[in-house]
Amino acid sequence: MRFTLSSWPIIALGTASLFLAAVVATGLVCNERRQNESIARAITGGDPARAPALIRRYGCAGCHTIPGIPxxxxxxxxxxSGxxxxxxxxGVTTNTPDNLVQWIVTPQAFSPRTAMPATGITEAEARDVAAYLYAQ
Known part of the structure; x- marks a missing residue:
């Protein structure tokens, strides 16, 4: 394809449009993520920002696939995920914030034969992990 001096404004406009679309899409994703985190904080009383360190400390990722955790x-x-x-x-209890927190702390209370171990995680730490999982 041959470009002339008169075609450069069209190319520049097309490039600028693509750039603007990418910026808008990135902003929408960031806004959705902030909204999800805000809702997760409100329903769990936890802080999703503290969860990645807790997930590593308690070995959660050794057994589970967890989005956003290296x-x-x-x-x-x-x-x-999801x-x-x-x-x-x-598969044993309804998915509510309080049930999730209690499941993370003492899974055997819901299912004595579960393979998930009692890790020693505190309720406050479990609220942070629950917030992280709900924010994803």
Whole structure:
């Protein structure tokens, strides 16, 4: 294709349009992420920003695939991707913020034969992890 001096304004306009579309799309994704985090904080009482360190400390990613966690590709337990849209937690209890927190702290209280161990995580820490999972 041959470009002439008169075609450069059209090319520049097209490039600027693509750049603007990318900026708008990025802004929408960031806005959605902030909104999801805000809702997750409100319903769990936790802080999703503290969760990645807790997830590493308690070894959650060794068993679960967890979005946004480097090395979070465990295959023993269920993937935790899209957790907020599920009806049940581990197939045994309804998916509510309080149930999720209690499941993280003492899964055997819901299912004595579960393979998920009691990790020693505190309720406050579990609220942070729950907030992170609901924010994804």
């Amino acid at each position: 090395g979070g590709d465990g295959q023993v337990g269920a993937s935790l 957790l907020r849209s599920r009806v049940y937690i581990a």
